[in-house]
Amino acid sequence: MTTLNEQPAVTPTASRFSVQGLSKRFGNLVVADDIHIDLTPGARMALIGPNGAGKSTFVNLVTGLLTPSSGRIVLDGEDITTMSASRRVRNGLVRSFQVTRLFRELTVADNIRLAVLQERQQYMRLFSGLANTPGLDEEVQRILNELNIRDRASSLVHNLAYGEQRLVEIALVLALKPKVLLLDEPAAGVPDSESDLILEAVGNLPKDLAVLLIEHDMDLVFSFAEQIAVLVNGAVMATGTPQEIAHNETVRNIYLGKGH
Amino acid sequence: MTQTTVKPSLALGTLHTGRLPIPELIALVVGLGCFFAFPSNLGFMTEIVIMILLVLSLDLLLGYTGIASLGQAAMFGGGAYCAGLFALHIHNDPLLGLIMAALFGGLMAGVSGLLFLRAHGLSFIILTIAFGSLTFAVANQLNWLTGGDDGLYGYIMAPLFGAFEFDFFGRTGFLYSLGILLVVFYGLRRLVNSPFGLSAQGIREDRQRMTSLGFPVYRVMLMIYIIAGAIAGIAGALSAQTIQVVGLQSLSFTMSAEALVMLILGGTGRLYGAVIGTVVFMVVHHYAADLDPSTWMLVIGLMLIAVVLFLPKGMVQLVDMTRNKVSRLNGGAGHDNSK
Ligand SMILES: Nc1ncnc2c1ncn2[C@@H]1O[C@H](COP(=O)(O)OP(=O)(O)O)[C@@H](O)[C@H]1O
Ligand SMILES: [Mg+2]
Numbered sequence: 065m066t067t068l069n070e071q072p073a074v075t076p077t078a079s080r081f082s083v084q085g086l087s088k089r090f091g092n093l094v095v096a097d098d099i100h101i102d103l104t105p106g107a108r109m110a111l112i113g114p115n116g117a118g119k120s121t122f123v124n125l126v127t128g129l130l131t132p133s134s135g136r137i138v139l140d141g142e143d144i145t146t147m148s149a150s151r152r153v154r155n156g157l158v159r160s161f162q163v164t165r166l167f168r169e170l171t172v173a174d175n176i177r178l179a180v181l182q183e184r185q186q187y188m189r190l191f192s193g194l195a196n197t198p199g200l201d202e203e204v205q206r207i208l209n210e211l212n213i214r215d216r217a218s219s220l221v222h223n224l225a226y227g228e229q230r231l232v233e234i235a236l237v238l239a240l241k242p243k244v245l246l247l248d249e250p251a252a253g254v255p256d257s258e259s260d261l262i263l264e265a266v267g268n269l270p271k272d273l274a275v276l277l278i279e280h281d282m283d284l285v286f287s288f289a290e291q292i293a294v295l296v297n298g299a300v301m302a303t304g305t306p307q308e309i310a311h312n313e314t315v316r317n318i319y320l321g322k323g324h
Numbered sequence: 325m326t327q328t329t330v331k332p333s334l335a336l337g338t339l340h341t342g343r344l345p346i347p348e349l350i351a352l353v354v355g356l357g358c359f360f361a362f363p364s365n366l367g368f369m370t371e372i373v374i375m376i377l378l379v380l381s382l383d384l385l386l387g388y389t390g391i392a393s394l395g396q397a398a399m400f401g402g403g404a405y406c407a408g409l410f411a412l413h414i415h416n417d418p419l420l421g422l423i424m425a426a427l428f429g430g431l432m433a434g435v436s437g438l439l440f441l442r443a444h445g446l447s448f449i450i451l452t453i454a455f456g457s458l459t460f461a462v463a464n465q466l467n468w469l470t471g472g473d474d475g476l477y478g479y480i481m482a483p484l485f486g487a488f489e490f491d492f493f494g495r496t497g498f499l500y501s502l503g504i505l506l507v508v509f510y511g512l513r514r515l516v517n518s519p520f521g522l523s524a525q526g527i528r529e530d531r532q533r534m535t536s537l538g539f540p541v542y543r544v545m546l547m548i549y550i551i552a553g554a555i556a557g558i559a560g561a562l563s564a565q566t567i568q569v570v571g572l573q574s575l576s577f578t579m580s581a582e583a584l585v586m587l588i589l590g591g592t593g594r595l596y597g598a599v600i601g602t603v604v605f606m607v608v609h610h611y612a613a614d615l616d617p618s619t620w621m622l623v624i625g626l627m628l629i630a631v632v633l634f635l636p637k638g639m640v641q642l643v644d645m646t647r648n649k650v651s652r653l654n655g656g657a658g659h660d661n662s663k
Contacts, residue, residue: 127536129532129536149535149536150535150536150538150539150540150541151538153535153536153537153538154538158536158538159536161533161536165530165532165533165536166530166533167525167526167529167530167533168529169529170522170525170526170529174522174525177522178522178523178526178534178537178539179537181519181522181523182537182538182539183538186519187519187520187522187523187539187544188519188520189518189519189520190514190515190518190520191511191514191515191518192514192518192519193514193517193518194517194518194519194522197519200519236537240537240538
């Protein structure tokens with residue numbers, strides 16, 4: 065690795081989010097093997113790789129749900145490797161879940177409301193009604209409209225179709241106004257009839273947001289990504305533009321060829 | 325987009341409602357009705373009111389935040405001893421004593437919660453049980469302070485507001501307790517419908533998801549735990565002040581466990597579930613125990629089984645079902661919880 069004083073030109077703003085030499089082992093199993101990833105503001109990167117490659121583990125590691133064995137995670141020039149999971153989110157590093165994790169017994173609006181309350185730091189209001197919380201409902205409205213789920217606002221989440229639940233999942237992360245967004249297979253489990261909704265939502269993400277998309281659907285990956293990283297057995301095997309990856313022999317053999 | 329109509333919150337689909345003190349007014353009317361209808365049962369009715377407060381504190385923990393505790397009596401008994409000792413040695417004004425007990429209950433919860441809330445699920449329950457036995461043992465050991473087995477007595481409360489003597493029939497005691505219950509109930513209702521209350525419910529639904537939304541989950545839970553401790557302390561103080569004696573049983577495991585049974589019976593996560601459950605449990609206990617000391621356990625046991633099997637949301641489910649039926653008969657006006 066190059067030392068820092070050899071590269072004074074690299075300003076912290078050039079990289080919004082960078083993962084440096086991240087490793088994690090469970091016993092003998094290496095699930096993250098010296099991973100380096102760098103996202104600039106507005107980046108559109110996809111992380112692909114076969115099942116069990118360690119993609120979700122990578123997200124868990126950088127968001128603080130798992131502790132890495134070694135490596136550094138830097139957000140906006142600040143080392144966040146040991147920061148608590150919730151503070152990373154407050155600093156702008158936000159993820160969605162591969163398997164939907166929502167507040168199932170609450171309404172769609174209340175789900176989004178929770179995210180907005182955190183983002184606006186209004187959740188410590190102990191005795192004022194939700195309806196009297198300044199700006200809260202306007203913001204919830206805005207997000208409901210943005211994702212076209214306005215008419216589901218009053219439904220309990222567990223009464224929604226799975227595709228709609230995935231949209232709520234995206235609504236939650238957007239409500240947090242992230243700087244870096246890690247989307248873990250947003251279209252997983254969504255029937256084809258509803259996958260266009262997800263495609264559209266992912267396509268409409270704010271331009272200055274740095275996004276890392278984990279996805280199996282190659283149409284989605286190639287229409288979205290400007291850069292692709294291929295993860296195999298916990299290690300980044302190749303990175304490049306979609307063109308380069310599509311023509312990379314090894315990638316084709318290991319991954320793209322296998323009917324995905 | 326610009327939906328600036330009257331009730332944005334309802335328009336936006338929340339289950340939360342209500343600033344008007346309608347439930348409290350209803351409770352006031354019922355309470356006063358009982359006051360005049362059963363003048364010879366005021367002591368028992370005061371006990372019910374106090375128990376409702378304890379069960380409400382548990383509902384805030386379990387029903388709204390998903391924190392199951394079997395040690396809420398620690399804060400109840402702590403508040404009771406605090407109020408008793410305060411009256412005995414410092415000042416016998418009831419409201420002053422009540423405030424001290426609330427602070428003490430909150431303090432006990434704060435100190436224990438700081439440690440225990442790092443644990444989850446069963447481990448947490450065990451820790452609360454341990455804390456309960458610990459406080460019981462300490463109160464027993466500090467004989468010189470607490471009176472140990474004999475209980476703490478010998479203090480006389482000053483008149484409420486300097487005007488209303490605590491009379492032999494318990495009239496003042498009942499109205500005082502009822503008044504405090506209504507105030508706490510209103511405060512709790514505001515609390516559970518606030519942004520903070522919604523955050524508590526988020527924690528109940530999925531703690532880790534709340535972390536991934538950026539919430540400092542531990543800190544929010546600690547605050548809830550402290551508030552619940554303060555309410556349990558208030559309940560304990562009322563007990564100390566109206567009976568004018570504090571016994572070790574106020575710290576007992578039985579107390580914690582019965583409070584939990586009352587809550588499950590009535591229904592968690594609904595404030596009036598705590599009220600219904602407590603009233604039913606206490607009344608059954610009172611009358612069935614008159615017949616034969618073992619009968620009431622049988623009756624309560626059967627009731628609990630029936631509720632858990634057939635009304636998993638507690639007895640409030642019966643109220644909901646009736647209400648839905650009525651609103652359907654009225655031409656499906658939907659339910660109207662807010663008015
Ligand atoms: N907590 C854990 N303990 C042990 N092994 C784990 C744990 N979590 C994940 N793994 C293993 O790590 C590997 C990577 O899993 P995962 O990150 O879910 O892969 P992907 O998301 O790429 O499909 C798998 O072999 C999985 O069995
Ligand atoms: Mg995965």
